[in-house]
Amino acid sequence: MPRIAIVGGGPAGSAFALHALKLGVDPSDLVVLDRARFPRPKLCGGALTWRGTELVRELVPDLVPHESARMQTTHLRFRSARGDFEVRERGPQWLYDRAHLDDRLLAAVIEAGVEVRQSTAVKAVEPGVGSTVVRTKAGPESFEWVVGADGARGVVARSVNLPRGIVGRLVEAIYEPEPGHEPDPAELLFDFDPILDGIPGYAWVFPYPKPTATGEPTTETTPGLYKLGIMDGRGVAEGQALREWTDAFAEREGFRRIDEKIAGWPEHYWSHRTRAHVPGVILTGEAWGIDPLLGEGIAPAIEISRYAAGRLKEALDAGSRTIPTYEKGFRKTVPGKNLRFQQRLADLLYGKNPLRWLDVLFSHRRMLALAAAGTEAYGQLEKHTWPLIWSYVWQVLTGGHRPTPRLQAG
């Protein structure tokens, strides 16, 4: 009988299982329950930053040589009416079709001997004194622990009344370039102009490696496709307004939509205030929360799951159903500190004075130098907090700052 039910077989659920196994948890102690049948569609830009590529490589080393339904970019580009700069990481970024990536990660879990029950929707989770009951169509089942890896709209957090963080709204579709327009296929473009229209977020253009036979492992992808979308990092705009913004953006950028509809899905952001544990239950991945600045979710999901697996193993060894300082302990880890850094930036850029902070971002000389250096990684800048603050203060003291104009919607 499995002792631990992992609800959700996305990157967080798979990473949790694989890390738990590495720590010595027996495969027969784990079961993954997912309402979907894999490979399942997942609305996502499918971009892994360099750190994400390393995290996936650590989990499933053979994904790299055998995997060709993906492509690489060499850099990110941040653009706005106040400037434009490239972000060069320590290595390339990978782009995936998410159905394909998640299927490969879950296959590694199955290959490691863990039971995976697909098409199994969890309806509710009820923590009790000695066990936690999981309710599915098949009836109630008791586990020592339940791991909520069920994403932005997860049932686990709701069932156990864990309060939610900020929920953003995203829309996205597949586009192709208009004849004569040649976008850079080696670039992930982030355009912060939605902020000028009162939408606290950014629009993106990512190359998309669409598998020719969706759902099947394939080495073939359809060339020349892109995903365009918009993230409203505070969930303040209506879905229809975001769809219209995306189509207008695509037209300006020289793209034609090939998807019939522009689909939407929420994102749930991490904050130092979100809670993720009650006795017998922990949250991981987006169920707990992801990067509130760019909505990067895959790398944080894997990082949180690595931490969660370690803490749960300690609790199993101690025969305990509580994990003191589960949230606080994560905040002290490097990924936790970096998420806190991303949260601070998001609070500024998507907060009360976004134009001022947009201006700081695009004129901050030390930040621009770090972005260009190729020695850093997106999502790992927390260690530079004080040098960044002091260098900007010095920049303003010695040269003043550009007046923030009253930017109008274009």
Ligand SMILES: Cc1cc2nc3c(=O)[nH]c(=O)nc-3n(C[C@H](O)[C@H](O)[C@H](O)COP(=O)(O)OP(=O)(O)OC[C@H]3O[C@@H](n4cnc5c(N)ncnc54)[C@H](O)[C@@H]3O)c2cc1C
């Ligand atoms: C439009 C859009 C674009 C994005 N682009 C990027 C990007 O380019 N790069 C990036 O890093 N991140 C991106 N993200 C975020 C990223 O997709 C998520 O943060 C990431 O998938 C989180 O992984 P997870 O495993 O925590 O959750 P998920 O991937 O959502 O997996 C949760 C799993 O739980 C299952 N589940 C849910 N409820 C139940 C239930 N009741 N019972 C059983 N199973 C259940 C689901 O079927 C699913 O398989 C994007 C998100 C959106 C919406």
